[in-house]
Amino acid sequence: xxxxxxxxxxxQRKVICCVGSGGVGKTTTSAALALRFAVEGKKTLVLTxxxxxxxxxxxxxxxxGNRETRIxxxxxxxxxxxxxxxxxxxxxxxxxxxxxxxxxxxxxxEKARQIKENRLxxxxxTVMAGxxxxxxxxxxxxxxxxxxxDVVVLDTPPTANALDFLHAADRIVDVLDNDALRMxxxxxxxxxxxxxxxxxxxxxxxxxxxxxxxxxxxLRDLAQFLVAxxxxxxxxxxxxGEVKHMLSSRDAAFVLVTSPNPLTIEEALFxxxxxxxxxxxxxxxxxxxxxxxxxxxGGPDSVPALREALQLAQIKDGGxxxxxxxxxxxxxxxxxxxxxxxxEVERLERMLSGVPLYKVPRLRKDVHxxxxxxxxxxxxxxxxx
Amino acid sequence: xxxxxLDVTPPAxxxxxxxxxxxxxxTGKSTVSAALALAASRKRKRVLICEVTARERVSELFGRPPSGPxxxxxxxxxxxxxxxxxxxxxxxxxxxxxxxxLYNLVFERRWVRYFLNAAPSLAExxxxxxxxxxxGREMEHGRPRWDLVVLDAPATGHGLTFLSVxxxxxxxxKEGPLARDMKFMDSMLKDPQQARTCIVTLPEExxxxxxxxxxxxxxxxxxxxxxxxxxxxxxxxxxxxERVQVARGGPLLAAAADAADSHEARADLxxxxxxxxxxxxxxxxxxxxxxxxxxxxxxxxxxxxxAIEAAL
Ligand SMILES: Nc1ncnc2c1ncn2[C@@H]1O[C@H](COP(=O)(O)OP(=O)(O)OP(=O)(O)O)[C@@H](O)[C@H]1O
Ligand SMILES: Nc1ncnc2c1ncn2[C@@H]1O[C@H](COP(=O)(O)OP(=O)(O)O)[C@@H](O)[C@H]1O
Ligand SMILES: [Mg+2]
Ligand SMILES: [Mg+2]
Numbered sequence: 001x002x003x004x005x006x007x008x009x010x011x012q013r014k015v016i017c018c019v020g021s022g023g024v025g026k027t028t029t030s031a032a033l034a035l036r037f038a039v040e041g042k043k044t045l046v047l048t049x050x051x052x053x054x055x056x057x058x059x060x061x062x063x064x065g066n067r068e069t070r071i072x073x074x075x076x077x078x079x080x081x082x083x084x085x086x087x088x089x090x091x092x093x094x095x096x097x098x099x100x101x102x103x104x105x106x107x108x109x110e111k112a113r114q115i116k117e118n119r120l121x122x123x124x125x126t127v128m129a130g131x132x133x134x135x136x137x138x139x140x141x142x143x144x145x146x147x148x149x150d151v152v153v154l155d156t157p158p159t160a161n162a163l164d165f166l167h168a169a170d171r172i173v174d175v176l177d178n179d180a181l182r183m184x185x186x187x188x189x190x191x192x193x194x195x196x197x198x199x200x201x202x203x204x205x206x207x208x209x210x211x212x213x214x215x216x217x218x219l220r221d222l223a224q225f226l227v228a229x230x231x232x233x234x235x236x237x238x239x240x241g242e243v244k245h246m247l248s249s250r251d252a253a254f255v256l257v258t259s260p261n262p263l264t265i266e267e268a269l270f271x272x273x274x275x276x277x278x279x280x281x282x283x284x285x286x287x288x289x290x291x292x293x294x295x296x297x298g299g300p301d302s303v304p305a306l307r308e309a310l311q312l313a314q315i316k317d318g319g320x321x322x323x324x325x326x327x328x329x330x331x332x333x334x335x336x337x338x339x340x341x342x343x344e345v346e347r348l349e350r351m352l353s354g355v356p357l358y359k360v361p362r363l364r365k366d367v368h369x370x371x372x373x374x375x376x377x378x379x380x381x382x383x384x385x
Numbered sequence: 386x387x388x389x390x391l392d393v394t395p396p397a398x399x400x401x402x403x404x405x406x407x408x409x410x411x412t413g414k415s416t417v418s419a420a421l422a423l424a425a426s427r428k429r430k431r432v433l434i435c436e437v438t439a440r441e442r443v444s445e446l447f448g449r450p451p452s453g454p455x456x457x458x459x460x461x462x463x464x465x466x467x468x469x470x471x472x473x474x475x476x477x478x479x480x481x482x483x484x485x486x487l488y489n490l491v492f493e494r495r496w497v498r499y500f501l502n503a504a505p506s507l508a509e510x511x512x513x514x515x516x517x518x519x520x521g522r523e524m525e526h527g528r529p530r531w532d533l534v535v536l537d538a539p540a541t542g543h544g545l546t547f548l549s550v551x552x553x554x555x556x557x558x559k560e561g562p563l564a565r566d567m568k569f570m571d572s573m574l575k576d577p578q579q580a581r582t583c584i585v586t587l588p589e590e591x592x593x594x595x596x597x598x599x600x601x602x603x604x605x606x607x608x609x610x611x612x613x614x615x616x617x618x619x620x621x622x623x624x625x626x627e628r629v630q631v632a633r634g635g636p637l638l639a640a641a642a643d644a645a646d647s648h649e650a651r652a653d654l655x656x657x658x659x660x661x662x663x664x665x666x667x668x669x670x671x672x673x674x675x676x677x678x679x680x681x682x683x684x685x686x687x688x689x690x691x692a693i694e695a696a697l
Contacts, residue, residue, distance in 0.1 A: 052590050052591050052594075205491070209482065212561050213481065213561055261411070292643075294644040297639035299637050299638060299640040309634065309641075310638070313634035315630045323627055326623065327631070327645060330645055331641060333648075334647060366590045368590070
């Protein structure tokens with residue numbers, strides 16, 4: 001099956017989300033896509049979460065979060081590139097994005113302050129699994145709505161649970177807007193408007209029992225936290241709906257990034273199904289860091305044949321073990337790796353039939369600048385067989 | 386930084402009660418946990434591996450079916466258990482309340498489930514509580530049930546969240562049975578005689594940087610550390626002249642030249658990160674070779690266990 005260059009495949013999209021398990025190359029792929037579109041003439045932004053330090057440094061990204069940084073012409077020149085468009089990068093600070101959201105949605109600055117000072121708000125990410133992921137989507141939504149960029153490429157955080165970011169918004173609303181929970185905790189709040197009398201008996205027992213586990217202080221914090229959010233649920237809900245709408249529109253595309261490792265492939269398949277069950281299609285799969293088979297060059301690989309080839313080339317077959325033996329071993333090891341990778345890629349291709357799949361080889365060095373990213377782009381754009 | 390936290394005597398690593406294995410996702414924590422357990426069992430120790438991540442992995446490495454929430458034997462003197470939040474929560478709740486009926490009455494309610502989802506790190510807390518219980522478990526005559534417990538900890542992600550759960554919990558909650566257990570776990574994790582935390586990393590930029598950060602953070606918080614495992618190491622195999630010659634050897638040697646170059650590129654990375662890690666991490670560094678096995682199972686674990694034994 002032949003596939004178009006990935007930039008042609010995604011040409012109409014305005015929001016591209018790179019998803020996959022940690023360490024597979026999401027950040028690298030996101031940056032490479034933004035670069036590609038910029039070189040081709042678009043105004044692009046890559047929203048990145050945890051770039052490798054050297055990549056961040058070489059893009060001139062400071063530690064300061066939520067600030068758009070234009071990638072300077074000199075960086076393009078240094079990589080031998082001439083952009084017809086512009087590329088921006090932004091390191092997303094998820095806590096800051098939460099703060100902005102609270103500031104925007106809170107009915108008063110006083111209320112916003114209360115929320116931000118709550119001890120549980122400080123550990124929000126643990127309170128509501130997936131909220132970090134949701135915040136990334138929030139930011140993309142905002143940028144998409146302003147229309148300031150032709151394409152926004154989102155790099156997603158390394159999530160333990162692939163489903164988290166799709167359902168984060170629902171879960172947040174669920175936790176915040178849970179009457180039962182607030183009723184349960186109501187008796188702990190002196191000024192609570194919740195009907196204490198009505199629920200006093202059963203909730204009393206439950207609270208006491210829970211308190212034996214967690215201590216009463218924690219329950220009180222939780223109650224205050226939920227009350228502080230009162231009245232903001234509607235805003236959240238509405239907004240979450242809009243984000244969902246954007247993600248399922250033709251403007252958005254999901255690119256699944258994986259390594260050829262069987263464990264990561266499994267996670268990728270899981271992710272694909274999770275997206276599908278939410279009505280979201282995987283636009284492309286990128287299998288990154290595929291071992292290249294040295295045999296693509298042909299030539300002998302057994303010890304006697306290599307020894308002969310060395311002789312022909314007038315190279316001394318020396319050392320211990322002999323050079324021919326070491327070469328044979330190295331060839332065998334690398335073909336094993338290439339073979340394992342090939343089988344995994346084929347399996348993935350079978351399982352995801354119909355989704356264009358792009359292979360990117362394991363480069364010899366880490367990817368840490370525009371030149372490295374461009375190398376990745378070349379692989380994504382080459383006609384692949 | 387406590388002096389003890391840095392005072393490592395590698396031969397005794399396997400003589401602790403608890404070894405915690407942590408590191409960035411996919412660096413080889415489960416692999417190293419399995420190999421450590423195997424190495425300890427070869428010293429006639431009875432070992433329990435506790436897995437706390439969503440997907441069980443170690444039993445599979447030994448070619449055994451998943452252990453699930455019950456302890457199962459994987460190998461001579463090697464056992465494993467998959468500690469999962471729902472079961473841990475239930476066991477724990479019933480133990481504390483001393484009544485299954487009361488547990489069902491309170492904890493099986495929808496609202497309470499919401500609460501349990503919302504409570505920060507409750508899942509981690511009950512899992513650690515369970516691990517602490519295994520590690521502290523005594524048999525008759527005061528002999529521990531397990532000579533060694535290996536905890537295959539979750540990926541570090543952003544630092545030490547998991548290991549810090551007891552400390553964070555104790556800063557919020559001071560009373561109650563959970564607090565008591567977390568105190569026990571916290572002091573065990575911080576006792577260099579009893580426990581050591583080991584970091585697993587790869588010869589790559591991000592895993593190496595994360596290992597350095599993790600090492601510093603652990604030291605700062607007073608967690609005694611064991612060794613640093615550098616996993617997936619390639620050793621140099623060709624002299625530079627050899628590579629030049631083979632590269633010029635014409636089409637017959639093109640594949641061989643390419644393979645030699647890839648090999649040396651990875652050996653260079655291994656060498657580079659070995660020296661970076663040696664200078665930044667004040668722990669003994671144990672190199673674990675890259676293992677070329679078509680199916681990564683007991684044979685790979687045996688090779689890695691031998692490499693670890695040789696290094697300790
Ligand atoms: N020394 C090695 N040589 C070759 N392959 C290895 C080596 N160690 C680990 N691997 C491979 O690397 C992958 C990840 O290993 P493992 O599952 O142990 O990592 P982990 O840190 O436990 O991952 P997770 O964070 O997902 O729990 C596996 O496919 C394993 O087969
Ligand atoms: N094709 C590749 N060849 C070599 N190194 C790569 C390749 N893709 C990514 N890397 C390196 O792997 C590391 C992890 O990549 P990254 O994009 O940060 O992963 P993720 O965002 O999925 O966690 C980085 O150091 C990057 O330079
Ligand atoms: Mg990343
Ligand atoms: Mg694991």
